[in-house]
Amino acid sequence: MEMSKIMIGAMRFKDRESARQTIHAAIDAGFNYIDTSPCYCYTSATDNSETWVGDAVNEGDYRSRVMMSAKCSPGNGGMGLGDFEPDTGFGVRSAEQLEQVFNQSLKRQNLDKFDYYHMWTTHTMEQFNEASKAGGWLDGVRKMSDKWDHLGITTHADTNTIIAFLASGLFETVTIPLNVVNRTRLGVLEYCSRNNIRVIAMNPLAGGFLASHDRLKELALRYLMSLHNVHLLIGFSAVEDVAYAKWIQDTMSECGMSTAEILAEVDSIVNSDEPRCTGCGYCAPCPQGINVGASLSYYNLYKYVKMESAKTSFQEKQWEDGLRLDKCVKCGLCSSRCPNALPLDKIIQDAKKVLYA
């Protein structure tokens, strides 16, 4: 089955019934890949995204029309190595732990096998090395190789670290944060095209907050649709979200905008008289693990587009994607690498003041 351009993210459902209706609508729309995890929508071992997805796809002929996936993490969801949490799939450090979580996902989704299995929330080389140690995550997934067809990795690392993960030759897909206001990992796309690895873009609406601006929402989805070898992982929460995504897909040629034209319109919306960060990512890596480009995208939208949701979303997403401007030690490395010669010392201080207020 060829992977559809738009994929079904199963992390934003309200309840079992709305999940069922939304998943059926999405598969009927031709979206044929479901991404879920042990922790999404988790309230109990029987009430969570995996069991809801399992119920929905095992009705009628839906299972035969969709690719199924699962994942678990050698880390703690952030930058560290966590303690083993079987219910939510974090801290999977040994082959035995992987087998336990893997079988739990099969059972919850009521499947015999996954099309894809992912090394999840692996953001640092320390986490990847932990997963690669003898008797660790990778050995565990190899032991289960008759129960999955393809292996992927899901990460918020910077471009160079992601390419180092992919150079292992282990993965057929990589899932990364990528959207029209956070293009800091575009270097990954070129590597993946050369090496036949599919890119799955998570956070297509920057964690949802771009949805509060109608035109940016449309441009955000059209931007990712316009990129070659990129699939959009959209966290649907209702049937209307599916209909909107289908409309975007069906009207791409009618809309007729090139990637450059889409970006130019986004730039005109995020209008500023001052030099501002364009989210290119050339300043990475920061020794403090800060993703300067991603952080400043929230700052730009809050400051220049007056989007209150940018600030809220920045604060909510502190644990992921390197949005820890409060950890900046003013080393000056990002300023020295920025091709736009931005006065980053001043900008980062102002962004901290504004976004943490």
Ligand code: SF4
């Ligand atoms: S601070 Fe400069 S180098 Fe870093 S993402 Fe922004 S524009 Fe690019």
Ligand code: SF4
């Ligand atoms: S100045 Fe701050 S954000 Fe920039 S590289 Fe140094 S610690 Fe990171």
